[in-house]
Amino acid sequence: MNKKLIGIMLVAVLALATFTGCGSKSSVEGSVSTDGSTSMEKVIGALGESFMESNSKVSFTYNPTGSGSGITAVAEGRCDIGLSSRNLKDEEKQKGLTETVLAYDGIAIVVNPENKVEDLTVEQIASIFKGEVTNWKEVGGADAEIVLIGREAGSGTRDGFESITKTEDACKYRQELTSTGDVITTVAGNPNAIGYASLASVKETVKALKVGGITPSEDTIKDGSYTVQRPFVLVTKEGAELSAAAQAFYDFVLSKDARSIISEAGVVPAN
């Protein structure tokens, strides 16, 4: 046996080892960085935790900066996977970004628990937010002025809500708040307020309205009957190869194993 042969055999063994390494998850090393939508904090946090449990050598980070910032970050290569709670705009797709739907999030229309109104149609919601209906008694509630609570321009939740209800740029908000938590707190503190927030973050302090007679829930969102819903999207750069760790994470979150974790976080898995 000459040295050359040994060398070739060594290479072959190493190559085999690398291939088997790809097959078994536990041997993945490195880091996965995600950046983007604050609405996705709960679901991506749960996925990251469970991914790190089975891949202890991987460090997972999530930077809650907002959908726009997350998309920018992945376009500039500052993170592996961008998180967006809206579909990509055409100009963003032109930059070579691709989207993969991870889950669907129902946007709950929330009011104060003291409010007697239980059910609104999408049209009623639209006319309330456009300022055409300004008093709760016009939709079956008490005689009080409706206080509209919304999110800041560019927020994924606002974008989702306004595009679903077709009220883009027409909402007459009384308050524009910068986080889902602020919306919930404000609606909980004002008996005449109405706002919107992702269903996953709705707490008992507020009441989620039925829309067109349909209660927002996982089932009604999955079968599409609850119409106020939006996608949670993973954004990656076309052509740029993901690191082994990031690829493993990407495959994991879209796999069947991740479904229960996504459901537990209050959103509906897409796969």
Next chain:
Amino acid sequence: MNNRKQLTENIIHGVFLILGLITVGCVLLITIYLLIAGIPAIGKIGLVDFLFGTKWTPTANDKMYGILPFILTSVYGTTGAIVIGVPIGFFTAVYLAKIASPKLKSIVGTAVSLLAGIPSVVYGLVGMLVLVPGIRKAFNLPDGASLFAAIIVLAVMILPSIINVSLTALEAVPPEYEDASLALGATPIETYFKVSVPAARSGIAAAVVLGVGRAIGEAMAVIMVSGNVVNMPSLFQSVRFLTTAVSSEMSYAVDGSLHQQALFSIALVLFLFIMLINATLNLLLKRGRK
């Protein structure tokens, strides 16, 4: 030996020089960056349309970038905070400097320092949970998040700087002035307001300007109580400040868009306001020293 001493001196001198230059460098870097980032959008929008436009709709189909509502809100909000905060702060400072017993003075002094140390997000949170619903009930409004709520929060936030700087100025008044006034038969209160306060006036003016600077630059607390809707300012309406205009939309503005550049331009306007306030402050302090 002497040479070596000289060398050490020089090295230490160099180290201090570098440390000093770091600060100057930061200021220069921020100024230059803001100018580079802020001017293009003003050029594209037009200075008059930008500063005096009343419509801000950066994400609508018909995009408008007028920041007059933000400028007026910041000016009104700051003025309101000064109108409420300065009398309270000023009289507190006079009381602490001249009348209060040393024990009481130390207790109130500690409370004022604590007030200064509370993070602004806590002011905002308390404002959101207590003040906003309180204003809604007290004035029977549909919603309490308003310019008025922001003014109250800002007035409380500027108290520590007003009290502390006025206090220092009042304490620096030479006791001979007051003794002379008292010896001539003036009452203590007359002495404080006719002798001590005029003698400390440049310091007190500096305190007010410092308060203005703090109020106009505050973002976190006001974003939680002012409602953040772009309206021309009115006391019980939801309003948006210069600071909150930048912070609430920066993370969502599409990178490289005119929207993002316009936000930098707002920051530039805010920066110019602050520079103006600082220049006034320096002028006042210089005049005080003469």
